[in-house]
Amino acid sequence: MSEVAVEWVEVATLDDLWCGDMLGVEVEGEQILLVYPNGGAIRAYHGLCPHQQALLINGDLEENVLTCYGHHWQFDVISGQGINPRNSRLSSYEVKLEGNSIYVGIPKMADTNRRDRTDPCPPRLCEYGYRVATTDRDQPCPYG
Numbered sequence: 001m002s003e004v005a006v007e008w009v010e011v012a013t014l015d016d017l018w019c020g021d022m023l024g025v026e027v028e029g030e031q032i033l034l035v036y037p038n039g040g041a042i043r044a045y046h047g048l049c050p051h052q053q054a055l056l057i058n059g060d061l062e063e064n065v066l067t068c069y070g071h072h073w074q075f076d077v078i079s080g081q082g083i084n085p086r087n088s089r090l091s092s093y094e095v096k097l098e099g100n101s102i103y104v105g106i107p108k109m110a111d112t113n114r115r116d117r118t119d120p121c122p123p124r125l126c127e128y129g130y131r132v133a134t135t136d137r138d139q140p141c142p143y144g
C-alpha cells in the first residue's frame with residue numbers, strides 16, 4: 001500500500017466533539033465530517049454523501065450508524081462501510097490527536113473527491129438541490 005503525503009490541519013478540539021457525536025468542518029473549501037464513535041477512535045470522512053452529495057452532518061447518528069438525510073443511505077462510522085447499500089463506502093482521512101487538538105491529514109496530491117477552483121468540471125445541483133457527483137464512474141461528467 002502506497003503512502004500518501006498529507007498536510008496535518010487542526011480542525012477542532014475534544015471540547016467541540018463529544019463521544020457519540022459528530023461535527024462538520026470545512027478545510028480549504030472541503031467538507032469534512034468528524035465522528036467520535038462510541039467504543040472507537042475519532043474518524044474523519046469526506047463530508048458529502050457518496051450518493052448525491054448531501055451534507056452528511058445533517059444526517060442522524062445512532063449506535064454508530066450514520067443515516068444520510070437525503071435518501072437514507074446508511075454507513076458504519078467506525079469502518080466507513082456502507083450498510084445500505086453494502087457497495088457504498090465513505091472516503092476517509094487520517095486523524096491524529098495532539099493533546100486536546102484534533103488534526104486531519106489532508107492529502108497533498110490530487111484526490112478524485114476533491115475539487116478546487118481550477119477544476120474544469122463544475123459541480124451542478126440536482127432537482128432537490130444536492131450536488132451531483134460529476135466524477136462518479138456511474139455518472140459520467142455532463143461537461144465533457
Ligand code: FES
Binds near residue numbers: 050053073
Ligand atoms: S444524498 Fe445521501 S442518500 Fe442520497
